Every structure is written in structure tokens, then in C-alpha cells.
Amino acid sequence: MRTLKIFRPGAHTDSTGKRVTLTEADLKKSAQAYSPATHEAPIVVGHPANDAPAFGWIGKLAFADGHLSAEPRQVNADFAELVKTGSYKKISASFYMPDSPTNPVPGSYYLRHVGFLGAMPPALKGLPPVNFKEEEVGIVTFNENDDSIVARFFRNLRDFFIAEKGQETADKILPSYDLEALTTSAVQEALEAKQEVSPTPVHDTQTMFNEGKQAMDKAEAEAAKKKEEDEKRLTAEKDAAFAEREAEIVRRETELAKKERSDFLEGLISEGKILPAAKPALIEIMGAMKADTVSFSEGTKTVKKPALEVFQSFLSGLPKSVTFGEAAGSDKGTPETDPELVGKKARAYVNEQEQKGNAVSFTEAVRLVSEGKEGK
Numbered sequence: 001m002r003t004l005k006i007f008r009p010g011a012h013t014d015s016t017g018k019r020v021t022l023t024e025a026d027l028k029k030s031a032q033a034y035s036p037a038t039h040e041a042p043i044v045v046g047h048p049a050n051d052a053p054a055f056g057w058i059g060k061l062a063f064a065d066g067h068l069s070a071e072p073r074q075v076n077a078d079f080a081e082l083v084k085t086g087s088y089k090k091i092s093a094s095f096y097m098p099d100s101p102t103n104p105v106p107g108s109y110y111l112r113h114v115g116f117l118g119a120m121p122p123a124l125k126g127l128p129p130v131n132f133k134e135e136e137v138g139i140v141t142f143n144e145n146d147d148s149i150v151a152r153f154f155r156n157l158r159d160f161f162i163a164e165k166g167q168e169t170a171d172k173i174l175p176s177y178d179l180e181a182l183t184t185s186a187v188q189e190a191l192e193a194k195q196e197v198s199p200t201p202v203h204d205t206q207t208m209f210n211e212g213k214q215a216m217d218k219a220e221a222e223a224a225k226k227k228e229e230d231e232k233r234l235t236a237e238k239d240a241a242f243a244e245r246e247a248e249i250v251r252r253e254t255e256l257a258k259k260e261r262s263d264f265l266e267g268l269i270s271e272g273k274i275l276p277a278a279k280p281a282l283i284e285i286m287g288a289m290k291a292d293t294v295s296f297s298e299g300t301k302t303v304k305k306p307a308l309e310v311f312q313s314f315l316s317g318l319p320k321s322v323t324f325g326e327a328a329g330s331d332k333g334t335p336e337t338d339p340e341l342v343g344k345k346a347r348a349y350v351n352e353q354e355q356k357g358n359a360v361s362f363t364e365a366v367r368l369v370s371e372g373k374e375g376k
Helices: 024-033 077-084 149-165 167-173 176-193 205-270 276-288 307-316 339-355 362-371
Strands: 004-007 010-013 019-022 043-045 057-064 067-073 090-096 110-117 139-141 293-298 301-306
Touching: 004 090, 004 110, 024 057, 024 067, 024 110, 057 110, 067 110, 149 167, 149 205, 167 205, 205 276, 205 307, 276 307, 276 339, 276 362, 293 307, 301 307, 307 362, 339 362
Parallel strands: 043 110
Antiparallel strands: 004 067, 010 019, 057 067, 090 110, 090 139, 293 301
């Protein structure tokens, strides 16, 4: 026989009409306390006296998926066939109370036996009629299906959600405490009226199922939306952090390049090749050249080099008396030797040529101004 679900947490009415509440913690403790070596609970028909035969034994208890489950063993083959064919469809559990003097493990609800219930005891060899005796002291026995049809429906619906979407989603849609309140209310009404609870569903089962599914879909949609928003926020934070790091790298590289130009010009100043007053303008001129290239001929070849490299070579080759460009000739303009004026005239020349539709780089403008050729 497969594992049997024999009990669930909640408030239940025992066979004497007494209301008893067993919590999830109680049933977990019961499962932990159970030991066949201490007391092996039999599988019986109904709730017989102690001298009735057992048709199997409970080898192990476990609490999972909201139920106390029992693992049967040594089950009588004929009895198992009767259960399989539907002669015994209901299961009822009997426990020793925690404070019972006969409890094998005091302090916990200890399983006494598991009873199978049917409309009539079948003609099974060796199976006597069900023999009920007076209620023993310290024993609590529960009958199966003591709640209303509505309560059972919602409990089954909750089990469906647990199987399909997991415990967390089921708790959001149909909390266990709501089911417990529904069950308690139904049983209380039955006890007060002294009659079986009549099914009073507010909606038909299909409508209730659809409403439950809609609630589940809504919960999933809200969870998906929150996850998407969290991912967007994390992505934005990562992008901002990356941009900040990139900006810091650019700033450091810019400062390092400026320091390298400053150190280079300090060397020329110490050699007497340029004046200290020319340093600020030359730093800016060299900074503007960093992305430019110049072309010139070396024999039969045309060579391209970075403009900054060419300009640094030019400055390094200056004599101690600072002179920009060549001496004025009959076919040349007047060379400019003041670095600050060279920069200003070069910028003005570039703007002037742009207005005429001519594209002239700043490096070329510096060269022309230095040689006095910007008017040519």
C-alpha cells in the first residue's frame, strides 16, 4: 500500500463530540516521537478493542505538504485488495493524548492505530465485525470528513495550488488560517444544530475555481512586475557606476597627459630653449594637437606622424635663443615668435578659413603662423 495521509493540522471534533486542536507543531512532534520499537500502531478496521486483529502496521510517520503521513508495512494481501477495490475508502486516526497515563511517549500525541472505515464490514477471512468499546481514558479518536463541503472544496483547491505553484503562492491566495476558520465555523454550526452540515456554497465550483486562479495569476503578475523593476534598477545602478568609473579614468588620463606636457616644457625651460611665460600657451597648443597627424616627405615616401610628436621634436630642436620658424625672406611673411600670440593667431586663422569653406587643422595653422605664411 502507498503512503497514507492520515491527519492534518486544525481544530477537529473527536468521536465523542469533543473539540480538539492539533497544530502543525503537534503533528511534527508526533512524527518525530513515533517509533515501532516503542509502540507499533496497527492498521485496523474501524476503532476496535485492543484484542482485534491487525491487517498491517505503521512503520514510519512523517509530516509533509500539510499532512501527517503514515508508511504502512506488512499489510494483509486480502485486506489490501479490498481497499484497492473501494470497500474501505475512509481513514480515521486514533492518538494517545500527551498526558495520557498509557502514552508510550508522554508529552506528544502518539499514534495509537489507523482505522479504515466502510459502509459495511466485508466478508473477509479472519475479519471480525467492528467491535467498538467505551472510550478509553487519554485516547482521542477522529472521524474522517468532519467539516463542510465548502471547507473541503477550498482545502482541495489549496492543495491544487501547492502542487501547481508552490506553498508560498498558496499561502497568499488561500491562507491556512482562513481554511481553519471556515472549518471551525462549519463544525460549530453542525454541533449546535445537532445535524449534518448542509452544503451552502455561495458560488458554483467552477466560478470559485476561476476566481482562485485569477487571484493566483494576479499574484504572479505582481511578482513578475516587481522582479522586472528590481532588474531595471540594478541595471541603472550598474550603468551609472560604470560611467562614473569611465569618467574618472578619462580625468586621470587627461591630468597625466597634461603633466607629461608640463614636464617636457619644464625641461626646455631649464635648457633655455623657451621662456617660462610661454609654457601655459604651449601646454594648450600641445593639448589641441593630441588627435592630429601631419604628413611630410622623406625622400620618395610620404610619412604620417602624430602632430604632437612632430611639434615636440620641433621644440626640442630650438636653440637657446627662442626662434619660431625660419628667418624672413623676400617671399615669406613675418614669422611669429611669441607662443601665446601664435596660439591666438592660429585659432583666428582656422576660423577664417572655415568661413571661406576651407578645412585647416589647428596644427597646420600653428605652422603657418610660426613661419609667417598664414596670409599666403
